[in-house]
Amino acid sequence: MVQNLRMKPNVRNVVHESILLDELFEKYRQSLGVDFDGYKNHCMRVFNFCSALAGNLTDVEDKIAIASFFHDIGIWTDNTFDYLVPSQLLARSYLEQTDRVAWCDEIDAMIGEHHKISKYQANPTWLVEAFRKADWIDLSGGLLRYRLHDDFVTDVLYAFPNAGFHKRLLELSIERFKTHPFSPLPMMKL
Numbered sequence: 348m349v350q351n352l353r354m355k356p357n358v359r360n361v362v363h364e365s366i367l368l369d370e371l372f373e374k375y376r377q378s379l380g381v382d383f384d385g386y387k388n389h390c391m392r393v394f395n396f397c398s399a400l401a402g403n404l405t406d407v408e409d410k411i412a413i414a415s416f417f418h419d420i421g422i423w424t425d426n427t428f429d430y431l432v433p434s435q436l437l438a439r440s441y442l443e444q445t446d447r448v449a450w451c452d453e454i455d456a457m458i459g460e461h462h463k464i465s466k467y468q469a470n471p472t473w474l475v476e477a478f479r480k481a482d483w484i485d486l487s488g489g490l491l492r493y494r495l496h497d498d499f500v501t502d503v504l505y506a507f508p509n510a511g512f513h514k515r516l517l518e519l520s521i522e523r524f525k526t527h528p529f530s531p532l533p534m535m536k537l
Contacts, residue, residue, distance in 0.1 A: 362395055362499075362506045367412040371441075378423045385512030386423070389485060390415040395503045396481035399495055401474055410450055413438060414457040414478055422519065434458050488513070 372379075372387050379386055394415040401407050421433030435458050442451050453470075457478040460467050467475045480493045489500045 362502050363398065364391065365394055365408065365412045365415075367409055368394060368416055371412075371416040375420065375424070378420075380423070382423065382512070382515055385510040385515055386419065388507035388510050389419070389512045391507040392485045392503050393418070393478070393481045395507075396484045396495065396500070397474065397478045399499060400477035400480055400493060407474060409447075410454060410457075410474060411478070413441065413447075413450070414454045414461075414474070417441065417454070418458045418461050418478075418482070431459055431462075486513075 368387075368390060372383070372390075376383055394411055397411045397415065398408065401411065417434050417438035419430060419434060420437055421427060421430030424437060425433035427433065435455050438454050438458055439451050442448060442454060453473045453475070456467075456470070456473060456475045460475050461479050461482045463479055467479055469475075480491075483491050484493060484495070484500065489504050492500050
């Protein structure tokens with residue numbers, strides 16, 4: 348919903364914050380610990396990129412906010428780098444508790460396919476492909492842009508600094524490789 352968005356000060360008017368994301372983050376502050384700022388800013392970047400890629404679709408802000416928050420949360424709540432299923436289960440539980448059961452399949456796919464390397468094609472009316480691209484924009488540090496305007500991507504990256512998020516992912520990847528050398532990145536899909 349539009350009332351769920353606030354403008355981020357000191358940047359162009361296209362960058363938004365989400366009240367719903369803020370509420371979700373407060374509930375998980377302790378679980379995220381020292382990674383709170385890094386993960387929150389990552390989610391805000393993904394939220395902004397996905398919102399822009401979704402274009403003029405109506406009533407999608409809450410879906411994007413929920414998927415953005417839950418997409419990697421299993422790393423911290425379940426202490427695992429094989430986090431897609433735990434993240435999906437937490438999102439589904441939240442959707443059930445907030446009477447949004449109709450969104451379960453779409454948000455489940457948004458989370459489950461966000462590290463897919465190739466294009467998501469199963470349901471083109473869903474936000475899965477926009478969400479996948481949004482996460483890749485952030486993962487690449489803005490090198491991938493999927494036709495988003497350069498100034499917009501730069502503004503979002505500036506508004507929500509990395510805060511050590513990608514460094515933390517690298518550390519987790521190295522730890523995962525030590526214990527699972529034949530499955531170092533279980534979240535990746537072709």
